[in-house]
Structures are given as C-alpha cells and as structure tokens.
Amino acid sequence: MAIGQLSKMFDWPSVNDFFSLFFPNFCFGCNDGLMKGEEILCTNCLAELPLLDYYQSDDNPIMNRFIGRMPLKHGWALLKFQKSGIVQNLLHQLKYNNHPEIGEKLGKILAARLVENGHSAAFDLLIPVPLHKNKKRMRGYNQSAMIAKGISEVLQIPFSDSVVVRIAATKTQTKKSKIERWENVNYAFQVADPNLISGKRILVIDDVITTGATIEACAKSLLEAGASAISIACVAEA
Numbered sequence: 001m002a003i004g005q006l007s008k009m010f011d012w013p014s015v016n017d018f019f020s021l022f023f024p025n026f027c028f029g030c031n032d033g034l035m036k037g038e039e040i041l042c043t044n045c046l047a048e049l050p051l052l053d054y055y056q057s058d059d060n061p062i063m064n065r066f067i068g069r070m071p072l073k074h075g076w077a078l079l080k081f082q083k084s085g086i087v088q089n090l091l092h093q094l095k096y097n098n099h100p101e102i103g104e105k106l107g108k109i110l111a112a113r114l115v116e117n118g119h120s121a122a123f124d125l126l127i128p129v130p131l132h133k134n135k136k137r138m139r140g141y142n143q144s145a146m147i148a149k150g151i152s153e154v155l156q157i158p159f160s161d162s163v164v165v166r167i168a169a170t171k172t173q174t175k176k177s178k179i180e181r182w183e184n185v186n187y188a189f190q191v192a193d194p195n196l197i198s199g200k201r202i203l204v205i206d207d208v209i210t211t212g213a214t215i216e217a218c219a220k221s222l223l224e225a226g227a228s229a230i231s232i233a234c235v236a237e238a
Contacts, residue, residue, distance in 0.1 A: 028093050028102055029086045040105040049109075050080040050087065052237065055117035061237060065212045070220055073201070073229040074122065077237035078110040081208060087236050091207055095139070100146040103207070106235045107150020114233075115154065123231065124200040126152055126159035129218045130189070132166040147235055148205045157203075164218055165192050189218045191225035198226035203233055210238040 025034045029045030041049075054060035055076060062075035079087045094102040114120055128144035136142055148159040168188040191197060202222055206215045209232075219230045 028090055028099065040102060045086060048086065050082060050085070051113075052077050052080055055113060055119065062209065062212075062232065062234075065209070066216065066232075069212075070216055070223065070230070072219075072231060074119065074231035074233075076110075076114075076231075076233045077209060078106065078113065078234070079236045081236040081238040091143075091236060094146070094207070095143050098140065100141045100143070103143050103146025103235075104150035104153075107147040107152075107205075108154050109150075110147070110233060110235065111151040111154030114151075120155055122201065123155075123157055123203040125163075125197065126155075126157055126203050126205060127163055127197075127218070127222065128159065128161055129204065129206040129215055130161060130164050130166040132168070144206050147207060151203075151205065151233075159205075160196070163192060163196050164221060165190050187217075188214075189221040191221055194225040197222055199228045201229045201231070202227045203231045206232070206234045208236045208238055209234045 025039070026032065027034055027038070027040075027042040027045055029041050029048075032042055034042055058074065060075065062077050063072060066072050066075065081087050081091075090102055090106070093099045094106075111120075114122075126148045128142060128148040130136075130144075131139070131142045142161055145159070145161040148161070151157075152159040166188055167190045204215055204219045204222065206218075209215060215232050215234070219232060223230055
C-alpha cells in the first residue's frame with residue numbers, strides 16, 4: 001500500500017508534511033520556518049510589509065513623478081522601499097538569488113490590492129518592463145515578468161513579456177543622476193508588434209521605481225505604438 005494511502009487511513013502526516021519536518025521552507029522575510037499554509041512569507045512578515053495605500057487617489061507620489069512627462073491613467077506602488085529592510089531583501093532575493101516565486105507572490109498581493117480598490121477591470125493587457133536578452137539569459141527570467149504573472153493570475157488579464165523588446169543593453173541605473181538615468185534608457189525599448197497593443201489599456205509593471213526613467217521610456221514606446229491608455233505599477237517606490 002502506498003504511503004499516501006496509509007497516511008489517509010491512519011491520519012498520518014502527508015509525505016510533504018513529513019519532509020517539511022526535516023527540510024522546512026523558510027520565510028524570505030525573517031528566515032524562520034514557514035507554517036502549514038504559508039508560502040514565501042510568514043504571517044508576521046506579511047503583516048509588517050510597508051504597504052502603501054493610495055489606490056483611490058490619482059494625487060500620489062507615483063503619479064506626481066510623471067506630471068508633465070507623459071500622460072498616465074493610474075500609477076501605483078505596493079510597498080515603500082527602505083534600505084536594509086524587508087523590501088530590499090525580498091527584491092534582492094528575487095533579482096539575484098534565483099527566486100522568481102517571490103515576484104509572483106508580490107504580484108498577487110499587488111493584484112489583490114487593485115481588486116479591493118475597484119481596479120480589477122481597468123486594463124486589457126499587462127506589460128512587464130523587459131530585460132535585454134543578454135541579462136535575461138544570465139538571470140534566467142525577467143523579475144518584472146514574474147510580478148506580472150502573479151498579477152495576471154489574480155486579475156485574469158493576459159500578460160506578455162515579448163510585446164516590448166529591450167533593444168539596448170543599458171548599464172545599471174544605480175548611482176546615476178536623473179538626467180543620466182533618462183539618457184541611459186531613452187531609446188532602449190521597441191514595440192515588436194504594434195497590432196497587439198493598438199487601442200488597448202495597458203498596465204506597465206516594474207519591480208522598483210526611483211526616478212521612473214526606465215518605466216517611462218517603456219511606457220512611451222507603447223503610447224507611440226498606439227496604446228489607448230497607460231497605467232503603471234511597481235512593487236516598491238524608492
């Protein structure tokens with residue numbers, strides 16, 4: 001008789017529960033073991049996330065950054081970025097330690113906030129800010145696409161990581177000034193097939209917004225290719 005059948009007959013722990021005693025899953029926030037039913041983050045860390053709450057207002061820090069730069073329908077950030085805090089740790093694990101599942105989890109949390117505030121049907125297509133093919137090959141995935149995947153699962157809105165292509169292998173934006181950031185990405189993006197986005201309401205997704213130069217360049221390429229409206233969302237506002 002199989003172990004799974006025995007466990008059901010005698011109310012023994014499942015195989016997964018048995019292995020979790022010796023190889024527990026750890027919370028990416030505090031490194032404590034996760035309890036049954038928890039994933040990626042423990043209940044305590046979820047409760048301590050520095051959530052931002054301006055989904056009902058277009059007068060918010062994200063929207064204000066783009067005044068006079070490009071037309072936006074909506075702009076949101078899920079979390080406030082704090083150096084050496086839980087958000088920085090999560091994003092580091094997502095981008096550099098091969099944990100795409102963190103992006104999906106954060107995307108689902110962001111999507112839940114959009115649903116709670118009446119924005120679940122505000123978009124036709126989700127577009128993550130793309131990585132250059134060389135960086136994507138090295139990392140193995142696009143972290144923004146993992147966030148978009150999580151949002152897509154909750155909102156049931158399609159996402160595509162191929163509609164916009166990063167045609168320039170730009171240098172890191174870290175430690176660059178606002179002007180240098182813009183010059184670094186100004187012509188970095190190209191819409192592969194304008195027919196796929198023509199007339200559509202698009203939510204552009206990134207992991208972190210600092211000056212907004214990268215997501216702005218990506219969004220402008222979509223507007224120029226015929227998108228009817230652009231909104232932006234990110235996991236963290238720095």
